Amino acid sequence: MSEVRRLALFEAIDDGFCIIKFIDGPHGPLSDYVHIEANSGYERHTGIAGIVGKRLREIEPDHAEVWLEIYRKVLFEGQPVRFEQEFVAVGRHIEVSARRAGPVELHQVSVLFRDVTARKQTESALRENVERVQLALAAGAIIGTWVWDLPTDRFSVDEGFASAFGFDPARSRSGLSLTEVVETVHPDDRPGLIAAINEAVARGGAYAHQYRTRRLDGRYYWLEANGRVDIDADGVATRFPGVLIDIEGRRAVEAERDRATSALRGLNESLEQRVEQRTAALLKAEEALRQAQKMEAVGQLTGGLAHDFNNILAGIGGSLELMKIRLAQGRIADIERHLNGAQSAVKRAAALTQRLLAFSRRQTLDPKPSNLNRIVAGMHDLIGRSVGPAIAVETVAAGGLWSTFVDVGQLENALLNLCINARDAMPDGGKLTIETANRWMDERAAAQRGLPPGQFVSLCVSDTGTGMSPDVVARAFDPFFTTKPTGQGTGLGLSMVYGFAGQSEGTVRIYSEVGKGAMICIYLPRHVGDDIEEDAVLSDYPSPGAAGRKTILVVDDEPLVRMVAVEVLQDLGYFVVEAEDAPSALKVLALHAEIDLLVTDVGLPNGMNGRQLADAVRQLRPEVPVLFVTGYAENAVLNHGHLERGMQVLTKPFAADALARRVKELTGGDS
Numbered sequence: 001m002s003e004v005r006r007l008a009l010f011e012a013i014d015d016g017f018c019i020i021k022f023i024d025g026p027h028g029p030l031s032d033y034v035h036i037e038a039n040s041g042y043e044r045h046t047g048i049a050g051i052v053g054k055r056l057r058e059i060e061p062d063h064a065e066v067w068l069e070i071y072r073k074v075l076f077e078g079q080p081v082r083f084e085q086e087f088v089a090v091g092r093h094i095e096v097s098a099r100r101a102g103p104v105e106l107h108q109v110s111v112l113f114r115d116v117t118a119r120k121q122t123e124s125a126l127r128e129n130v131e132r133v134q135l136a137l138a139a140g141a142i143i144g145t146w147v148w149d150l151p152t153d154r155f156s157v158d159e160g161f162a163s164a165f166g167f168d169p170a171r172s173r174s175g176l177s178l179t180e181v182v183e184t185v186h187p188d189d190r191p192g193l194i195a196a197i198n199e200a201v202a203r204g205g206a207y208a209h210q211y212r213t214r215r216l217d218g219r220y221y222w223l224e225a226n227g228r229v230d231i232d233a234d235g236v237a238t239r240f241p242g243v244l245i246d247i248e249g250r251r252a253v254e255a256e257r258d259r260a261t262s263a264l265r266g267l268n269e270s271l272e273q274r275v276e277q278r279t280a281a282l283l284k285a286e287e288a289l290r291q292a293q294k295m296e297a298v299g300q301l302t303g304g305l306a307h308d309f310n311n312i313l314a315g316i317g318g319s320l321e322l323m324k325i326r327l328a329q330g331r332i333a334d335i336e337r338h339l340n341g342a343q344s345a346v347k348r349a350a351a352l353t354q355r356l357l358a359f360s361r362r363q364t365l366d367p368k369p370s371n372l373n374r375i376v377a378g379m380h381d382l383i384g385r386s387v388g389p390a391i392a393v394e395t396v397a398a399g400g401l402w403s404t405f406v407d408v409g410q411l412e413n414a415l416l417n418l419c420i421n422a423r424d425a426m427p428d429g430g431k432l433t434i435e436t437a438n439r440w441m442d443e444r445a446a447a448q449r450g451l452p453p454g455q456f457v458s459l460c461v462s463d464t465g466t467g468m469s470p471d472v473v474a475r476a477f478d479p480f481f482t483t484k485p486t487g488q489g490t491g492l493g494l495s496m497v498y499g500f501a502g503q504s505e506g507t508v509r510i511y512s513e514v515g516k517g518a519m520i521c522i523y524l525p526r527h528v529g530d531d532i533e534e535d536a537v538l539s540d541y542p543s544p545g546a547a548g549r550k551t552i553l554v555v556d557d558e559p560l561v562r563m564v565a566v567e568v569l570q571d572l573g574y575f576v577v578e579a580e581d582a583p584s585a586l587k588v589l590a591l592h593a594e595i596d597l598l599v600t601d602v603g604l605p606n607g608m609n610g611r612q613l614a615d616a617v618r619q620l621r622p623e624v625p626v627l628f629v630t631g632y633a634e635n636a637v638l639n640h641g642h643l644e645r646g647m648q649v650l651t652k653p654f655a656a657d658a659l660a661r662r663v664k665e666l667t668g669g670d671s
Helices: 003-012 038-044 062-075 116-136 158-163 180-185 190-203 248-329 330-359 372-387 408-424 443-451 470-475 493-503 559-571 582-591 610-620 656-666
Strands: 018-024 028-038 081-087 092-100 109-113 141-149 154-157 174-176 205-214 218-233 237-246 368-370 393-395 404-406 430-441 454-463 506-510 517-523 551-556 575-579 597-601 628-630 646-650
Touching: 018 038, 018 062, 028 062, 038 092, 038 109, 062 081, 062 092, 062 109, 062 174, 092 116, 141 158, 154 180, 158 237, 174 575, 180 190, 190 205, 190 237, 218 248, 248 330, 368 372, 372 393, 372 408, 372 430, 372 443, 372 454, 393 408, 393 610, 404 408, 404 517, 408 430, 408 493, 408 517, 430 443, 493 506, 493 517, 551 582, 559 575, 559 597, 559 656, 575 582, 582 610, 597 610, 597 656, 610 628, 628 656, 646 656
Parallel strands: 393 430, 551 575, 551 597, 597 628, 628 646
Antiparallel strands: 018 028, 018 109, 081 092, 092 109, 141 154, 141 237, 154 174, 205 218, 218 237, 368 404, 430 454, 454 517, 506 517
């Protein structure tokens, strides 16, 4: 036989075919074999490509000894073998036939592979069906059988089938047509049954469908028909055998399950409604509680405010009354003492107002880029004198501290308040530590402090004093709340610190345990931008006088305040014109174009505030300086402290010398 013809026959074999040759290996003589020939069917049936030239231990290292034992026996005993093997890697079942090729000295074995996966699957399916039928029979679930001869349209059914379909026992149970069989099927189920039968007949193979039939008692019962359509070689359906399974009980269970599910769904909806109602009631109760707490806080605030202001007003009113009496008596020498008392009370009232505004985040701030290390260092001596010699003061300044945008004066006031509170918590002396640090706040750390994530600078004051209980910590920032004896504290110190920190876009937190001291930290956002400017040191000097004549426009809707400002400036030698609101001021400006300074309240009536007035004036006179005077923190109006060049802020109530100093700064020192 020619080589060409041999190869043609070799490839014509549909089954996989190969010849292996035993060789010596690292495990001893004939401990391995190599594939010396293989046809294309080998790859089709095994899924292994390019097998020629590959050794067993190369392609099957884990199971090599099993294959060697099988084929070695074929080689030496000369007896063919046939077995089935599952190739898990390629998901196939292979029937393997092997016989010796030539004399034993050639060490060769021929192997034939045939893919029997389809047959194995069919056998498995049949076994499963047999098991199911056996289980159904054992359980009494199969109630009838049928065989339908499709070419003649004739059914042969057993007694159980006839009973399930409600046929008269006397009626023949053979020779029934499909039309006769489906007569007792429920009208709602009949179209679906016919469609399922037609579909099974058209394709052949397995069939299953559920429907209701009317029995002799007149009631409909659920059953399931299972069968298989046989197809001949020409693709024509010839035979359709099957069984009936009683599923009435199962359908009843399913119906009960559906009813239970529906009832549960209704219960859930009802429960959700009750939960919503309960939640609404709880929210209403919580809102009522919050309102009660709010009213309690307002009552505490107004009570403390009334107490302090009544004391202040009593001092002012008493001093003024005594001044009136002394003037009537001609006792002029006593007037200055009562006048100083009234001025002192006014300063106390101003300080109280500032603390309230700080707590409510409404104080007027003048923030600047600042370095906390420099501020703390500048206050070290003042803090040491304030807390006394029994308390050691230590500062821990962080290197490379970031700058922050803050009102330096208010920060100094807040720091002094914290240090005095720490002093009061250490009546027997102790240690006070002031520490600065850079803080990176991730989402978790920021959320714990009520801040947005980002970079912050912290200023912490800690003490070794008595500490605070959780209840005290929870109320420490409430206005007029104090644990000190009556007359030894207003309860506004920490409130002011809290409000100032919040108004500066930061926060303040207390960390304390009873008997272990306390630490209070102010967190302020990092400022990236302008360089820090050194504050000019202002020396105490007498109220500046006026050497020449400069014109000042004073605008305030409060007549008494406007009168005081006008008279103070006139006494200093300035030429002063006045207006009660912005429209009047613009009319005055039209008559006095030589205005050298605008002094205006921020909160003005009649549709234009002080900042809008300043912008309108600067449209006409771009270089005119502006001094804003305010008793309330219109920070949004004043652009949160970002004022233009030549603009300053003065807070009410103000001393005459403070007004004079600001006016002199803004007018260049000459009147």
